[in-house]
Amino acid sequence: MHAMSQMTDYGIDPQATAPADWTAQDLEHDRGWVFRLDDTARRDLAAAVRRAYDPMRTLLDYRRDEFDLGAAARPIAAAVAEARRGRGLSLLKGLPREGLDEKQFEVMTWAIGLHVGVGRPQGKASHYLSAVRDVGTNYRTSTGRGYSSNAELDFHTDSTDFVGLSCYNQAVSGGMSIVSSSVTAHARMASEHPDLVDFLHQPIHFSRQGEQAADEEPSYPHPVFDVEGGLLFSKWNRNRVNGAQTIEGVPRIAPRHLEALEKFDALVRRHDLAFTMFLEPGDLQLINSHVTLHSRTDFTDHEAPEKKRLLFRLWLSTPDGDRLPASWLPVFKTTEPGTVRGGILGQQHDERCRAFERRQAEAIGMRVVA
Numbered sequence: 001m002h003a004m005s006q007m008t009d010y011g012i013d014p015q016a017t018a019p020a021d022w023t024a025q026d027l028e029h030d031r032g033w034v035f036r037l038d039d040t041a042r043r044d045l046a047a048a049v050r051r052a053y054d055p056m057r058t059l060l061d062y063r064r065d066e067f068d069l070g071a072a073a074r075p076i077a078a079a080v081a082e083a084r085r086g087r088g089l090s091l092l093k094g095l096p097r098e099g100l101d102e103k104q105f106e107v108m109t110w111a112i113g114l115h116v117g118v119g120r121p122q123g124k125a126s127h128y129l130s131a132v133r134d135v136g137t138n139y140r141t142s143t144g145r146g147y148s149s150n151a152e153l154d155f156h157t158d159s160t161d162f163v164g165l166s167c168y169n170q171a172v173s174g175g176m177s178i179v180s181s182s183v184t185a186h187a188r189m190a191s192e193h194p195d196l197v198d199f200l201h202q203p204i205h206f207s208r209q210g211e212q213a214a215d216e217e218p219s220y221p222h223p224v225f226d227v228e229g230g231l232l233f234s235k236w237n238r239n240r241v242n243g244a245q246t247i248e249g250v251p252r253i254a255p256r257h258l259e260a261l262e263k264f265d266a267l268v269r270r271h272d273l274a275f276t277m278f279l280e281p282g283d284l285q286l287i288n289s290h291v292t293l294h295s296r297t298d299f300t301d302h303e304a305p306e307k308k309r310l311l312f313r314l315w316l317s318t319p320d321g322d323r324l325p326a327s328w329l330p331v332f333k334t335t336e337p338g339t340v341r342g343g344i345l346g347q348q349h350d351e352r353c354r355a356f357e358r359r360q361a362e363a364i365g366m367r368v369v370a
């Protein structure tokens with residue numbers, strides 16, 4: 001029997017949020033968040049991908065039961081559980097990189113996702129997997145997205161419950177991945193700036209960066225923090241908040257509120273809180289976006305196209321999702337656990353997308369909102 005948890009301000013249950021409350025030093029000293037595939041697991045996973053791979057098929061054509069993960073299933077599940085319910089972050093090392101080409105590696109990333117949840121669309125084109133590589137995008141524009149640039153990114157959360165990022169190629173230099181616990185950042189805000197933390201629970205507008213669907217506004221109100229069922233949820237993206245301030249009709253952020261946002265943004269990148277890691281070829285980083293902020297340093301890329309930095313980003317809705325705060329509705333459309341939700345639906349979310357979501361939801365035991 002657990003003792004009744006003491007509830008702190010805002011209804012946060014400290015016992016429930018404790019695993020995701022870490023500092024950079026904690027991650028450094030205890031590597032319980034790093035998992036590895038052994039040779040057998042690596043072989044099983046590569047074989048599963050080679051069996052199912054067909055260059056004529058699109059990602060949405062693949063079904064969960066086509067991929068028998070074999071000995072890789074257990075370490076994948078352990079890494080997912082750590083990111084979902086533990087620290088909110090994990091790293092799975094040793095994905096088969098040798099012997100799989102870029103397309104097969106992409107399908108492997110997708111196949112892992114088919115065993116974890118339902119993929120979510122990630123932008124205007126309603127695509128379900130992003131190739132994270134520099135194609136010359138300017139991040140600091142009203143339609144800029146970080147994943148297609150080589151810029152240093154602001155600390156942010158992705159618009160989804162769960163994120164997977166697999167690494168195919170590293171840059172020549174830079175491109176380091178940085179993570180920071182929003183649970184820890186909230187506690188520090190409360191202790192260091194008790195007069196400002198309230199502002200972070202009040203909505204500000206986030207820009208949709210011009211990727212809104214026909215029935216969506218160009219920006220939406222959303223708090224940085226909210227609490228539901230004792231759990232703390234966070235959302236942050238300075239680039240999108242700044243972007244929204246240039247949209248007509250969006251309320252201007254008051255100076256004190258802005259000060260709170262700036263203090264918070266400075267706090268999450270502080271060296272004692274933010275942990276920096278290199279993603280190496282064959283690494284898969286997993287993140288619970290509600291409790292972990294991430295960023296990336298700028299990078300210098302290879303000249304040869306086949307060597308250029310390349311990662312694959314997966315957004316997932318998972319069967320064991322928590323009930324979300326009501327303030328999460330503008331992005332997630334539903335707060336219900338066990339329901340397919342989140343992502344950026346974009347402008348091509350058609351019947352083919354919906355058919356994939358229905359089929360995959362059924363395969364993994366989730367509901368789809370009509």
Ligand SMILES: [Fe+2]
Pocket residue numbers: 156157158294
């Ligand atoms: Fe991101």
